[in-house]
Amino acid sequence: MPDLNEAEAPAGPAAAPDKGLRKGSVGLLASVTLGLSCVAPAYSIAVTLGYVTLTVGDLAPAALLLGFVPILLTAFAFRELNRAMPDCGTTFVWTTRAFGPLAGWLAGGWVVQAATFIAMTALSQVGATYLLHLLGLHALAGSGLAVTLTAVALLAAVTSIAYRGLHLAASVQYVLLGLQLLALVGFGAAALARDGALTPSPGWLNPFAFSGFGPFAEAVMLCLFIYWGWDALITANEETHDGERVAGQAAVISTLVLLGTYVFTAFAAIGFAGTGPGGTGLGNADNASDVFSTLAPPVLGPALAKVMELAVCVSAVSALLTSLVGSSRGLLSMAAHGALPPAFARVHPGHRTPGRATLFVGTAVACLLVLLTLVSGDFLGDAILCVGLLIACYYGTTALACVWYFRGRLRTPRDLLLRGILPLAGGLMMLAAFARTAYDMYDPAYGKTSFHGVGGVFLLGAGSLATGALALAVARTRFHRFFRDGRTSVAELTITED
Template sequence: MTHPTPAAEPGGRTAAPPPSPPDKGLRRGSVGLLGAVALGLSSVAPAYSIAVTLGLVTLTVGELAPAALLLGFVPILLTAFAFRELNRRMPDCGTTFVWTTRAFGPVAGWLVGGWVVQIATLTAMTALSSVGATYLLHALGLDAAAGNPAAVTGTAVLLLAVLTAIARRGLHLAASVQYVLLGLQLLALFGFGTAALLRPHAAAPSAAWLDPLAFDGFGPCAQAVLLCLFIYWGWDSLITVNEETEDSDRVPGRAVLVSTFVLLGTYLFTAFATLSFAGTGETGLGLGNPANATDVLAGLAPSVLGAGLAKAVELAICVSALSALLTTLISSSRAALSMATHGALPSVFARVHPRHRTPATGTLLFGAAAAGLLVLLQLLSARFLGDTILSIGLLIACYYGTTALACVWYFRGHLRASPRDLLLKGVLPLLGGLMMLAAFVRSAYDMYDPAYGSTSFHGVGGVFLLGAGSFVLGAAALLAVRSRHTRFFREGRTAVADPTVTED
C-alpha cells in the first residue's frame, strides 16, 4: 500500500505517513467497489428519504424542488472529497473519530467524531426500524396493526433482532442482502418515475425547475436546501467498512463519490417525474396539497401504477428503511470497534467473533440499544419520538462540517504541493465545511422556534432542546470516559496511530 507525501501535523511538524490501520481482526477484502457502493446507497434509504421529503420541499419552493435537491447536493459533494482524501491517508474503520482526533485532538475526536456520530446513528436506527415495521404491516394488509403503536414497536424490535443477526454474521452476507434490497428500491423508484412520465396528462419536464436563481427569497431557499441536505446523509457509512474493502485506501473513496452521484441522479429523476405527473396544485394529487406531503410515493402510487403495484411501492419503502437499518448496524459497531481498539472505549467493543470476524459484541449491543431506545421513546410519547428524530439534523451538520475542516487542517502543510492538493484537500473541503456549519447554525435557529416539531418547553422548541441535549449529554459522558481511559486523552493524536487494545 502506498501513501502520499507526508502531511504537516498540527503544530507545524512534518510526520511520516501513518501506518496501515492496526489489525482489528476484521476479514479483509470482503467487498469490492460495487459492494461498497451498495452499502453506501443502502444506508441513505433512498426510497424512504425521497418519499417523505419531496412533498415538504415542494410545499416550500414549488416546482423548484429539483433545484433545491441540486443545491443540497453541493455541500455533500464537497464534504465527500474530504472523506475521500482523509480515507486515503488514514483508512481506519473509525473514520471521523480517527480523522478528527488526528487533526484537532482527542477531546474533539471523541465528542464530535465519536459521540455525535453514534448518537445520530442510534437515533436514526429507532426511526428506521419503526418506519420499516409500519410499511411492512401495511404491505401485508395489516392496516389496523400498522396504526397500533404496540404492534409497530413489537414488529420493529423483531426486525432489529433479525438484522442484528445478519450484521453479526459478516460483511459478505450483509453485502449480498443489500444487493437485493437496493435493487428492489431502485427498481421501484425508476419504475414509478417512468410510469409517471408516460401517463397521458403528465407535463413535459422543464429545465427551469433546476434554476438556482429562481427562488423567491433566501428564506424559502435555505429551508428547502436544508430539507434536501439531510436526505443524502448516510453515504459515509460505507467508509466504516474500509478495512474490509479491497484496496482500502482507494476503493472506499471512489465508492463515496459514485454513491453520492447515483443518489443525485435517482432523486432528480424521481422529482422530475413526480412533478410532471402531479404538478404543484394544492388540491387532489398536487404536491402543494399538505395531505400528500409526508409520503409522496405512497400517495401517488395507486394513480400512477394501480392498486396492485402500489403495494410494491409500499414494500420498496419498507425495504429501503430496513436496508439502511442493516447498514447502520454495520457502521456503528465498527466505529465503536475502532474507538475501543485505540483505547477510547471499554475493551468489550473491541471483541471480534473468531469465526465471523465481525465486532459481534458491539453489533449485539447496538441492536439492543436501538430496541431499548425505541421502546423508551414510544412509552414517553409518539410526539417525543418524532422530535428526537428531527434533532438528528443538528448532529449531522456538526460532524460533517467538522470532518471537512479536519481535512483542511490536517493537510494544511501539504496544500502547496500541487494544484490538486490545494483543490481537493483544501479549497473544496473548506467550502463544504463552512456550508455544513452554516447549515448547523440555520438548523439551530429554525429548531429554537417552539412551533418547530411537536413539543416545546418554556418557549423553546423541543427539537432544539433534544439536539442541544445530545451535546450536553456527550460532554458529561466525555468526563466519565476521560477518567477511565487516560492514555487516549493524554497521548491524543498518537493514540489513534498505535493500537492500545488487542482482542482475539
C-alpha cells in the same frame, strides 16, 4: 520545530492497524451498495419530497441539486482522509488526528453514534409500519404496541445478519437496493409517460429563482437529510479490497447516484402531480409525509403500487442494516484505540465481526425506540428531525479536519483543490447549516413539541450534544492514555485481540 500535523501526514496511503476484521471481503460494487443502502433512497425521497415542494414549489429539483453541493464537497474530504488514514473509525480517527482527542471523541465519535442511533429508531418504526400494511394487518399498523414489537423484531433480525459478517450483509443489500432503484426508476418512467403529465422544465433547476433566503435554506436543509448516510460505507474500509482507494471512490460514486435518482424522481413526481394544494398535488400538505402512498396508485395501478410500498419498507430495513454495520465498527475503532471499554474491541473469532459492539448497538437502539415511544409518538418524530443538527455538526467538523490535517501539504494544485479549497467550502456550508438549523429549531413551532417556549427538536438536538459533553467528562476519567497521548493515540492500536 516541525509542524506536528505535517510530520504526521503520510506521504501516501497508509495501512490501517489490524483489528481482526475479515480483509478483502468487500469490493467496489458492494461498497457502493452499502453506502446507498444506508441512505435509504426510496424511504428518504418518499418522506422528504413533499415537504421540499411545500417550501419551494416546482423548484424542488433545484433544492435537491443545491443540497447536494455540500455533500459532494464533504465526500472529497472523506476520500482524502481515508486515503491517508484508513480506519473503520473514520471521523473519530480523523478528527482526533487533526484536532485532538477531545474533539475526536465528541464530534467524531459521540455525535456520529447519537445521530445513527436516533435515525435507526425511526427506520425500524417505519419498516415495521410498512411491513404490517403489506401483510394486510392494517389494524395492527395503527397500534403503537404492535408497531414497536415488530420494530424490535426487525432490529433483532438485522442484528443477526450484521453479526454473521459484512459479506452476508452486502449480499442481502444487493437485492434490497436493486428493488428500491428499480421501483424509483419505474415510478418515474411511468409518471412521465402518463397522459397530461407536464414536460420537465429546465427552469425547475434554476438556483436563482428562489423567492428568498428563508425558503431556500429550509429546502436545502431538508435535502441535506436525504443524502445523509453514504459515509457508512467508509466504516467498512478495513474489510474492503484496496480499501484506502476503493472506499473513497465508492463515497463519490454513491453520492452521484443519489443525486441522479432523486432529481429524476422529483421531475417525474412534479410533472405528473404538479404542485397544486389539492388532490394529488405535491402542494397538498396531506400528501407531504409520504408522496408515494398518494401518487403510486394512480401512476402504477393498485398492484404495482404495492411494489412501491414494498420498496419503501425494504428501503427502511436496508438502511437499518447498514447503519448497524457502520455504528458497530465505529465503536470497535474507538475501543481499539483506547477510547471506550475494551469489550467493544473484541472480534468474533469465526465471523470476524465486532460481535459485542454489534449486539450492543442492536440492543441499545431497541431500548431507545421503546423509551421514545413510551414518552410520546410526537417525541419520536421530533427526535428524527434533530438528526439534521447532528449531521451538519460532524460532517462540517470532518471537512475542516481534512483542511487542518493537510494544511502543510497543500503544495500542488491537486492537493490545494481536493484537500483544501473544496473541503473548506463544504465544511463552512455544513457549519452554516448547523447554525441555521439550530436557529430554526429554537422556534416552538418547529416540530410537534415545545417546552417553555423552546422547540422540542432544539432541546433534543442540543440535549444530545450536552449529554455528549457529560459523557466526555466521564470518559476522560476512565481512558487516561487516549486523552493523554493526544493525536498519536489513534496512530496505533491500544487494545489488541487476545
